[in-house]
Every structure is written in C-alpha cells, then in structure tokens.
Amino acid sequence: MYENRLTDADTLRAIAYLGNRTNVGYLAIPLPQQNGVRNAGGIPDLDRVFGGLGIRWTRQAELAGGPLTFTTGLDYDRADEDRKGYRNELGVQGALKRDEQNLVDSWGGYVQGEWRISDPWSLSLGLRYTEVHFESSDDFICTDTVNTTGTALGTCSGTTNAVTAASNTWNPDDSGSKTYSAWTPVGGLVYRVSPALNRYGNLGQSFETPTFIELAYRPDGSSGLNFDLEPSLSNHYELGMKAFLGAIRG
Numbered sequence: 001m002y003e004n005r006l007t008d009a010d011t012l013r014a015i016a017y018l019g020n021r022t023n024v025g026y027l028a029i030p031l032p033q034q035n036g037v038r039n040a041g042g043i044p045d046l047d048r049v050f051g052g053l054g055i056r057w058t059r060q061a062e063l064a065g066g067p068l069t070f071t072t073g074l075d076y077d078r079a080d081e082d083r084k085g086y087r088n089e090l091g092v093q094g095a096l097k098r099d100e101q102n103l104v105d106s107w108g109g110y111v112q113g114e115w116r117i118s119d120p121w122s123l124s125l126g127l128r129y130t131e132v133h134f135e136s137s138d139d140f141i142c143t144d145t146v147n148t149t150g151t152a153l154g155t156c157s158g159t160t161n162a163v164t165a166a167s168n169t170w171n172p173d174d175s176g177s178k179t180y181s182a183w184t185p186v187g188g189l190v191y192r193v194s195p196a197l198n199r200y201g202n203l204g205q206s207f208e209t210p211t212f213i214e215l216a217y218r219p220d221g222s223s224g225l226n227f228d229l230e231p232s233l234s235n236h237y238e239l240g241m242k243a244f245l246g247a248i249r250g
Contacts, residue, residue, distance in 0.1 A: 001013070001014070001015045002014045002015070008060075009059055009060045009061060010057065010058070010059050010060075011057070011058045011059075012055070012056070012057050013055070013056045013057075013058070014053070014054065014055045014056075015053065015054050015055075016051070016052070016053040016054075017051055017052055017053075018049075018050075018051040019049075019050050019051065020047075020048065020049050020050075021046075021047075021048045021050070022046065022047045022048070023044075023045075023046050024043065024044070024045045025043065025044050025045075026042065026043055026088055026091060027042045027043070027044070027088060028042070028088075029041075029042040029088060031087075031088075031089075031090075034087050034088065034097070034158070035158075035159050035160060035161060036159065036161070036222075037142060037156050037159050037161050037163060037169050037170065037171050038170075038171050038220070038222035039097060039158075039159075039222065040085040040097055040098040040217075040222065041085035041086045041087050041088065041094075041096075041097030041098055041158060042085075042086075042087060042088025043085065043086040043087070043088045043093055043094075044083065044084075044085050044098075044216075045083070045084045045085065045086065046081055046082065046083045046084070047081070047082045048079055048080065048081040048082075048212075049079070049080050049081075050077070050078065050079035050080075051077070051078060051079075052075065052076055052077035052078060053075075053076055054073060054074065054075040054076070055073055055074055056071060056072070056073035057071070057072055057073065058070070058071045059071075063115055064117075066115055066116040066117055066118065067115075067116045068113060068114070068115045068116075069113065069114045069115075070111075070112075070113045071110075071111070071112050071113070072109075072110065072111045072112075073109070073110055074107065074108070074109050075106075075107065075108045075109075076105070076106070076107045077105065077106050077107075078103075078104070078105040078106075079103070079104050079105075079212065080101075080102075080103055081101070081102040081103070081104075081212060082101060083098065083099075083100050083101075083102055083216065084096065084098055084099050084100075085097045085098030085099075086098075086158070087158045094158065095157050095158035096140070096149060096150070096157045096158060097140070097157065097158040097159075098140055099138075099139040099140040099148075099149075100136055100137060100138045100139055100140065100174070100175075100224070101136070101137040101139065102134070102135070102136045102137075102212065102216075102225065103133075103134070103135045103136075104132065104133065104134045104135075104212060105132075105133055106130065106131060106132040106133070106209075107130075107131055108128055108129060108130040108131070109128070109129050110126065110127065110128035110129070111126065111127055112124070112125065112126030112127075112186075113125055113126070119192070120191050120192045120193075121189070121190070121191055121192075122189070122190040122192075123187075123188070123189055123190075124186075124187065124188045124189075124190075125185075125186070125187050125188075126185065126186045126187070126204075127183065127184070127185050127186075128183070128184050128185075128186075129181070129182075129183050129184075130181065130182055130184065130207055131179065131180070131181040132179065132180045132181070132209045132231075133177065133178075133179045133180075134177060134178050134179075134180075134209075134212075134215060134225060134227070135176075135177040136174065136175055136176055136177070136224065136225045137175050138173050138174040138175045138224060140157075140171065141171060141172065141173050142155075142156035142157075142163045142170060142171040143163065143170050143171075143172060144163060144164060144165045144170075146173075147163075149171075156171055171222075174222075174224025174225070175224075176224070176225065176227055177227075178225075178227045180207075180209045180230075180231045182205075182207035182231070182233065184204065184205045184206060184207050185204060185205060186202070186203070186204030186205070187202070187203055187204065188200060188201065188202040188203075189201050189202075195244075196243055196244040196245075197241065197242070197243045197244075198241065198242045198243075199240075199241050200238075200239070200240055200241070200242065201238065201239045201240075202236070202237070202238040203235075203236065203237050203238070204235075204236050205233065205234065205235055205236070206232075206233070206234045206236065207231060207232075207233055208231060208232045208234075209231045210226075210229040210230075210231065214226075214229060215227070215229060
C-alpha cells in the first residue's frame, strides 16, 4: 500500500496485491455417472493466479460552512484459472475429463461524500459502477470431427461410451463469455442526539455476481461454465441508534 498527502486537503492512496491458489478435491460421484462423455469427473484440479490494484483520492473541504469529505477511486481485479477434472477411481486420479482456461476481470469506479450539514446532522451519498467479465476457453472437445482430449476420433478421454454425431453423446466446445454490470447507489443520514448517542438511517443497493466456483458446475454435471447464472441485486434499508456506553473495566 502507498499513501501520500499531496496537500493539507488532498490524500492519494494506492494498493496492489497478488496471490496464487491451488486446490485438488475428491468428489463422491458414482463411476457410472463419471463415465458420461460430458461429465467433468470426480476430481477437480485448479491452479489460479489472482491480483488487483486500486487508487483513491480524498479531499477535505467545506460546503455551506460545514466540513465535507469527498472521495473518488478506481479498482481493478483479475483472476486467471487453469481448471482440469479427472475421473475419481475410488480415491485414485484417473483419466482427464475436463480441461479449460478461465478468466475473470472486473473494474469499478466510485464517488462518495460525507457532509456535516449542521451541528447535529450529517449526510453521506455514494455511487459506484461495477463491470465483471467472465471468459472460458475449452480445451476438452470430443465430437465426431474434433478431438482435443488425447484419444482417437470416435472416443473421448475418461469414458467407454462411443462419440457419435448424435448431440447427446458429444462433449462440444464450451468456450464462451459473459459480462455483468450495474450501478449501485447508497445514502445515509445521521442525527447526533448527544456526543454519545447517534440516530441514523441508511439505504442502498448491492450487486453480486456468481463466483468462479458457482459458475464452474452445470446442473447436468457437464463441463464448461454455467453462463445461465445471473447476478443478485439487493435493496437495503436500515434505521437504528448507536450509543457509546463507556469503557467497561474488569
């Protein structure tokens, strides 16, 4: 994290992060079900690299005689995932059943302000725009004309079922992408009854996309991301009181 006080009124803050996650799981999926041409297998194996950065500018000012804090910023996050699936042969890794490269990146911009309207009243307002993009490149394809799984045409890795022109016995190219976006506002009002007691009211909206894990599995158990999932949009309302009761000494 980097922070610099540009002037007496302006502060600039930047933050960056980078990480890696690997995971191998063993799922109790019956072998006859795993034998399906489109089944993703009982051992998911993923290797994910993720990172992001953000920058925020804050200014202290006055409006109509009351102190005003104004903040604006941008965030960017990205994750690259190598996801494979294998047959679970009673706890032993078997043949390859899934192979894809997945990417998600998101960016968002926001503005927010807090203004002391008068001695007892404070107002806060904010607005954010968020855009999240998911993309998947499928490297495990079994059709009667294309086979990228390491076996001959007419077969598919990890199954004894024949691959024919009938669509229900194919493992097609599941590559695809989807973008989610939303504007989310928030607002709040605080009334200071006393130095130790505040009354407040808040309202706003939230936007939450499916996670990589939620997108990774389709209802029929086949491979490829489940792009039919939609984000959740929520409205929030809150009224309450906050009090400072003093330090409790034991």
